[in-house]
Amino acid sequence: MDFTSNFIVQLINGIALGSTYALIALGYTMVYGIIMLINFAHGEIYMVGAFVGLALVTIFKVHIIIAFLGAMLFCMLMAVSIEIIAYRPLRRSKRLAALISAIGISIILSNLVNLLVGPKPQTFPSIEKILFEIKSFDLIAGAQINTLQILLIIVSAILMIGLQYIVKRTKVGKAMRATSQDYDTAALMGINVNRIISYTFAIGSALAGAGGVLVGIYFGVVKYNMGMLPGMKAFTAAVLGGIGSIPGAMFGGIILGVIEMMTVAIGFSSYRDAIAFGILILVLLIKPTGLFGKQIFKKV
Amino acid sequence: MIKSRKIFWVLSILLILSLTLVGCGGQKEEPAPKEEVKKEAKAPAALKIGFLGDLTGDTAMYGQNTLDGMKMAVEDINAAGGVLGSNFEIVEADHRYDKAEAANIVQKFVNSDKVIAVIGDPTTGITKATAPIINQGSVVQISAGATGPGVVEIGPFIFRNTLLDTVGGPTTMDYLVNELGWKKVALITAVNNDFSVGLSKIFKEGILNNGGEVVIEESVQDGDTDFSGQVSNIKKSGAEVIVFSGYYTEGGLIMKEVRKQGMNEIIMVGGDGLQAPTFWELGGSAVEGSVSYAGFSPEQPTPEVEKFIERFKAKYGKAPDLFHAQGYDAVMLVAEAIKNANSADPKVFKDALAKIQDYPGVSGNTSFDANREPIKSPVYLLQVKDGNWSLLKKVPVKK
Amino acid sequence: MTLLNGLLPPYIESIAITVGIYIIMALGLNLITGVTGQLSLGHAAYMSIGAYASAVVSLQLGMPFIFALLAGGIAAGFFGLIIGYPTLRLTGDYLAIATLGFGEIVKSLLFNMPIVGGAMGLAGIPFKSTLTVTLIVVIIVIWMMVRVERSRFGRALLAIREDDIAAECYGINTSLYKVKMFVLGTFIAGIGGALWAHKIMVLQPRDFGFMKSIEILNMVVLGGLGSIPGTVLGAIVLTSIPEVLRFSSDYRMLLYGALLVIMMRFRPNGLLGGVDVTKLVKKSIKSITGSNFADKEKKKVKGGN
Incomplete structure (x- = not known):
C-alpha cells in the first residue's frame, strides 16, 4: 500500500514537472520542425516570460490572469523580433551559424536580466494571495494531489490542446505544416513563408512565456539563470519524443519529468540527471528518431 | 592563387587585429604602475x-x-x-x-x-x-x-x-539531538555545491555522535527549483527534522515544498548558508522556526x-x-x-x-589561530521568527 | 625548453596559455564538427575526463608530466571510442543531443565519485602547463591536423561532411571514419584537459558544464567550420575578448553575446569560413592543395609572432 501511494505521489510530481518541460519543449520542436534550428534562446524566452509576469503582478498590480496573458504577448513580440534580427538573415547559411547566433541571443538575454534585476532570486507572490488557497486532495491509497499541481497540469493541458487546434484546424496551422514539410514548395504554393515562420516563433514563445509564469506560480521563484537547465531538459524532451513532432514534445516532456521523479523515488536523487540522460541515449540508440518521430529517408 | 592570397590577407589582418586587442588589454594595465610611482612621490x-x-x-x-x-x-x-x-x-x-x-x-x-x-x-x-x-x-x-x-x-x-563548518556544525547538531530532542533526521545535501557536501559530512558525524539517526539522505542541486520528489520521500521516511547543508535559495524552496505537501510541523536546521533575507523571502511562513548558526546575532x-x-x-x-x-x-x-x-x-x-x-x-x-584559521566566538544559534533571526542560544568556542 | 616562459608579463602569459589550451580543445572539436560535420555538444566531457585522468596520474602516481598528458588523451579517447561507436550511427541533431546527454552524465558521475573528490574536486595538482609546453603541444596538434586533412583519411572525412550517403556510395566506410575521427578528436580534447588541469591546479566537475562545450563550439563555428587557421583564430578571439572587455565588468558578457550575433550576421560561415576550404573543396580536389597552401602561409604568420 505504502509503495503504491508513494508511486502515485511521485507520478503526480513527475507529471507536474513534466508539464513545464513540455510547454518549453513545444517551442523547440515547432521551430525545429520549420527551420531546422535548435533555438537555444528559447530557454531564456521562458525566463523572460516569468520576469514579465512577475513585473506585471508586483509593479503594475494587475490580475494574475492578465499578467499571464501579458507575459505570453511580450514573449511573442520578443521572439518575432529576435527571429527577424538574428535568425532570418542566416536562413540560407549553414545551420550552425544560426545556432551560434541563438547562443549569442541567449547570453544577451540572461545577462540583460541579471543587469536589470540582479542575480538575487526574486520571489513570485504566493498564489494564495492572488487566486485561491492551496489545498490537498486525497487520491487512492493515501496519495495526495494539491491544487497547485492541478492548476499546472490543467493549464498546460489547455494550452497544448489549443496548440493542437491551431496546427490541425486553422489555415495558419495548415501553412505551418506545409512549410515544415517542404519549405521551397510551400513558398511556391503562395504561402508567405516568412510570415508563417514568424507565427511559429510567436506561438512557440507564447507557450514558453506561459510556462515561465506557471513555473513562477508553482515554485514561487524566478531567477536570471532559470532558463538554462529547463531549456536543456526541454530540448532533450523534444528529442526524446521525436523532434519536429508536437505530440512527441508533450509526451517527451512528461516522460522525462516522470523518469526524473522515479529516479528520486527509488533513492537515487543524486543520479537524477545521469539516469534521465542515460535513458535518453538508450532510447535514441534503439529508436534513433525518438518515440514519436518519423523515419526520414535522406535522398542522395 | 587569387583565393589563397585573399586568405592570406584576411588571415593576417585578423591575426594582427586580435593580437592588438590582446595587446591593448595588456598595455592598458602596464602604464598604471608607472603613474603610481609618480603619484607616490607627491601624495x-x-x-x-x-x-x-x-x-x-x-x-x-x-x-x-x-x-x-x-x-x-x-x-x-x-x-x-x-x-x-x-x-x-x-x-x-x-x-x-x-x-x-x-x-x-x-x-x-x-x-x-x-x-x-x-x-x-x-x-x-x-x-x-x-x-x-x-x-x-x-x-x-x-x-x-x-x-x-x-x-x-x-x-x-x-x-x-x-x-568554519567544524565550529558551527557539531554545536548545532548537539543542540538538535540533545536539547530539541529530535533523533530521526532527514539529511539533504546539494551535491554540486562543495560547501554543502563538506558540511553534510560534519552534520552527519554530529548527529551520529550524539545518538541521533539519519533516517533518509537526499540530494538536490544548486539551481534546482523542483524538490517535490525528495520531499515526498522525506514525508514517507518519518523524519522529525530536516537538516540541510546548502544555501538559502534552495533551503527556502525546500521548506515551501514541505508545507505544500502537508507537513506542517517539521522545521529545517542548517548551516550559515541559510543566513540571508532571501531565505524567508522565498520560504515565507514555511521557514518560520527554522534554525541555523552564525557568528553574529541580529537580536542582541x-x-x-x-x-x-x-x-x-x-x-x-x-x-x-x-x-x-x-x-x-x-x-x-x-x-x-x-x-x-x-x-x-x-x-x-x-x-x-x-x-x-x-x-x-x-x-x-x-x-x-596559530594556523591562521579564523575563529569566531561565540557562535549563535538562531531561529527564524516573524521573518527575522531571533537568538536561541549563545555557544562560546574554545580557541 | 623554458625559453619562452617569463618573457611576457605574467597576466599576458596566463592568457596566452589559456588561449593555447582552447586552441587545442577547439581543434579537436573542429575535427568532429567542422571536418566531419558531426555536431557534438559534449566536448567538455572529454576535456574533463582527460583533466581528471591526468590529475590522478600526477597526484597518485607522481609520474612525469608527459605521461599525465598522454594518460589524459588516452582516457578521453577511450571514452570517445565507447561513446562514439554506438552513437555515431545517429545522424545530425540526434547525435548532438546524445553527446549533450553524455556530457551531463559525466558531470553527474564526477559529482558522485568520492575518489575524485565529488563536488570538492581535486586540488594540489602541480603547475606544469607553462607557455613553452603549451605552445609545443599546440604546434604538434596543428601539425597533426594538417597531416590528417591532407591524407586520404582527411579527404574521406570531407566527403562525409559534404554528403555522407554519396561518400558511402563511393566505397567510403563512413561509420569507421566517423568513429576514427571521433576518437582522435576526443583524444585531443583529453590532451587539452590535461593541460588545463596542470594550469588551473584545481578540478571540480562544475568547471566542465554544458556552457564549456558551447564555448568551444563557438570558437569552431566563429572561426570557420573545418578550417584549421579559422579554428585557431576563433579560439584566440573568443578567449581574449572577455579579457579585452574587462574594462566594463557589467556589460562584458552582454557584449560577448552581441558579438556572437553580429559576427554570425556578417560572416555566417565564420571568420575564415567560405574564404577557403569549404568552398574550394566543393569545386575540385585540386583546391585542397590550395587550402593547404593557405595553412603554410598561416604558419608563417604565426611564426612571425
Missing part, C-alpha cells in the same frame, strides 16, 4: 584591493553581495580618512565562475594592478585555484566564504574570513553589527546577508592589519593580520 596613492568574484555566472549572487559589502567598507574607511593616510580603492573583476578566467584575473591583480590584497572568492574551489598564484605574488588573500579544507595551508599569505547585536545593519539598509535598501557581512569584514580586517603593522606592504601586514584577536567584526567576533 600617497590609493591602496588597491582586488575583488575576485562572480558577477555574471551561476554564483553571481554571492559575488555581487560580497562586492556590495566591500564597497561599503571602503566608503567607511575612506570617510574616516583612509589608512596610513591613503584611501582604499576596489579593483573589480568578474570571472563568471570560470577558473581559467579567475587565474588570469589574479595574475592581473598581482602583476599589473599591484593590489595589496585580494578579497574573494566566496567559493572554496576558485579560492584554491587562485591562492597559489596570489601567495607566490606575495599579496594577501582573504576569502570571504571558502569553508572547505585545504585553503590556508596553501601559503602564509592566504586567509579566510568565515565561520553588538554596537558594530547594529550600526552596520542600519547603514546597510540606508545605502542599499535591503537587509544585509552573510556574504555582505563577510565581504565588509574582510576589507576591515585588511585595514586593521595595515594599521597594526604600520605598513601597507603585504609582506609585513600579513603577520599583523595573523595576530588579530577578538576583532569585533559584523560577521562575528574574529580571531586567527
Whole structure:
C-alpha cells in the first residue's frame, strides 16, 4: 500500500514537472520542425516570460490572469523580433551559424536580466494571495494531489490542446505544416513563408512565456539563470519524443519529468540527471528518431 | 592563387587585429604602475584591493553581495580618512565562475594592478585555484566564504574570513539531538555545491555522535527549483527534522515544498548558508522556526553589527546577508592589519593580520589561530521568527 | 625548453596559455564538427575526463608530466571510442543531443565519485602547463591536423561532411571514419584537459558544464567550420575578448553575446569560413592543395609572432 501511494505521489510530481518541460519543449520542436534550428534562446524566452509576469503582478498590480496573458504577448513580440534580427538573415547559411547566433541571443538575454534585476532570486507572490488557497486532495491509497499541481497540469493541458487546434484546424496551422514539410514548395504554393515562420516563433514563445509564469506560480521563484537547465531538459524532451513532432514534445516532456521523479523515488536523487540522460541515449540508440518521430529517408 | 592570397590577407589582418586587442588589454594595465610611482612621490596613492568574484555566472549572487559589502567598507574607511593616510580603492573583476578566467584575473591583480590584497572568492574551489598564484605574488588573500579544507595551508599569505563548518556544525547538531530532542533526521545535501557536501559530512558525524539517526539522505542541486520528489520521500521516511547543508535559495524552496505537501510541523536546521533575507523571502511562513548558526546575532547585536545593519539598509535598501557581512569584514580586517603593522606592504601586514584577536567584526567576533584559521566566538544559534533571526542560544568556542 | 616562459608579463602569459589550451580543445572539436560535420555538444566531457585522468596520474602516481598528458588523451579517447561507436550511427541533431546527454552524465558521475573528490574536486595538482609546453603541444596538434586533412583519411572525412550517403556510395566506410575521427578528436580534447588541469591546479566537475562545450563550439563555428587557421583564430578571439572587455565588468558578457550575433550576421560561415576550404573543396580536389597552401602561409604568420 505504502509503495503504491508513494508511486502515485511521485507520478503526480513527475507529471507536474513534466508539464513545464513540455510547454518549453513545444517551442523547440515547432521551430525545429520549420527551420531546422535548435533555438537555444528559447530557454531564456521562458525566463523572460516569468520576469514579465512577475513585473506585471508586483509593479503594475494587475490580475494574475492578465499578467499571464501579458507575459505570453511580450514573449511573442520578443521572439518575432529576435527571429527577424538574428535568425532570418542566416536562413540560407549553414545551420550552425544560426545556432551560434541563438547562443549569442541567449547570453544577451540572461545577462540583460541579471543587469536589470540582479542575480538575487526574486520571489513570485504566493498564489494564495492572488487566486485561491492551496489545498490537498486525497487520491487512492493515501496519495495526495494539491491544487497547485492541478492548476499546472490543467493549464498546460489547455494550452497544448489549443496548440493542437491551431496546427490541425486553422489555415495558419495548415501553412505551418506545409512549410515544415517542404519549405521551397510551400513558398511556391503562395504561402508567405516568412510570415508563417514568424507565427511559429510567436506561438512557440507564447507557450514558453506561459510556462515561465506557471513555473513562477508553482515554485514561487524566478531567477536570471532559470532558463538554462529547463531549456536543456526541454530540448532533450523534444528529442526524446521525436523532434519536429508536437505530440512527441508533450509526451517527451512528461516522460522525462516522470523518469526524473522515479529516479528520486527509488533513492537515487543524486543520479537524477545521469539516469534521465542515460535513458535518453538508450532510447535514441534503439529508436534513433525518438518515440514519436518519423523515419526520414535522406535522398542522395 | 587569387583565393589563397585573399586568405592570406584576411588571415593576417585578423591575426594582427586580435593580437592588438590582446595587446591593448595588456598595455592598458602596464602604464598604471608607472603613474603610481609618480603619484607616490607627491601624495600617497590609493591602496588597491582586488575583488575576485562572480558577477555574471551561476554564483553571481554571492559575488555581487560580497562586492556590495566591500564597497561599503571602503566608503567607511575612506570617510574616516583612509589608512596610513591613503584611501582604499576596489579593483573589480568578474570571472563568471570560470577558473581559467579567475587565474588570469589574479595574475592581473598581482602583476599589473599591484593590489595589496585580494578579497574573494566566496567559493572554496576558485579560492584554491587562485591562492597559489596570489601567495607566490606575495599579496594577501582573504576569502570571504571558502569553508572547505585545504585553503590556508596553501601559503602564509592566504586567509579566510568565515565561520568554519567544524565550529558551527557539531554545536548545532548537539543542540538538535540533545536539547530539541529530535533523533530521526532527514539529511539533504546539494551535491554540486562543495560547501554543502563538506558540511553534510560534519552534520552527519554530529548527529551520529550524539545518538541521533539519519533516517533518509537526499540530494538536490544548486539551481534546482523542483524538490517535490525528495520531499515526498522525506514525508514517507518519518523524519522529525530536516537538516540541510546548502544555501538559502534552495533551503527556502525546500521548506515551501514541505508545507505544500502537508507537513506542517517539521522545521529545517542548517548551516550559515541559510543566513540571508532571501531565505524567508522565498520560504515565507514555511521557514518560520527554522534554525541555523552564525557568528553574529541580529537580536542582541553588538554596537558594530547594529550600526552596520542600519547603514546597510540606508545605502542599499535591503537587509544585509552573510556574504555582505563577510565581504565588509574582510576589507576591515585588511585595514586593521595595515594599521597594526604600520605598513601597507603585504609582506609585513600579513603577520599583523595573523595576530588579530577578538576583532569585533559584523560577521562575528574574529580571531586567527596559530594556523591562521579564523575563529569566531561565540557562535549563535538562531531561529527564524516573524521573518527575522531571533537568538536561541549563545555557544562560546574554545580557541 | 623554458625559453619562452617569463618573457611576457605574467597576466599576458596566463592568457596566452589559456588561449593555447582552447586552441587545442577547439581543434579537436573542429575535427568532429567542422571536418566531419558531426555536431557534438559534449566536448567538455572529454576535456574533463582527460583533466581528471591526468590529475590522478600526477597526484597518485607522481609520474612525469608527459605521461599525465598522454594518460589524459588516452582516457578521453577511450571514452570517445565507447561513446562514439554506438552513437555515431545517429545522424545530425540526434547525435548532438546524445553527446549533450553524455556530457551531463559525466558531470553527474564526477559529482558522485568520492575518489575524485565529488563536488570538492581535486586540488594540489602541480603547475606544469607553462607557455613553452603549451605552445609545443599546440604546434604538434596543428601539425597533426594538417597531416590528417591532407591524407586520404582527411579527404574521406570531407566527403562525409559534404554528403555522407554519396561518400558511402563511393566505397567510403563512413561509420569507421566517423568513429576514427571521433576518437582522435576526443583524444585531443583529453590532451587539452590535461593541460588545463596542470594550469588551473584545481578540478571540480562544475568547471566542465554544458556552457564549456558551447564555448568551444563557438570558437569552431566563429572561426570557420573545418578550417584549421579559422579554428585557431576563433579560439584566440573568443578567449581574449572577455579579457579585452574587462574594462566594463557589467556589460562584458552582454557584449560577448552581441558579438556572437553580429559576427554570425556578417560572416555566417565564420571568420575564415567560405574564404577557403569549404568552398574550394566543393569545386575540385585540386583546391585542397590550395587550402593547404593557405595553412603554410598561416604558419608563417604565426611564426612571425
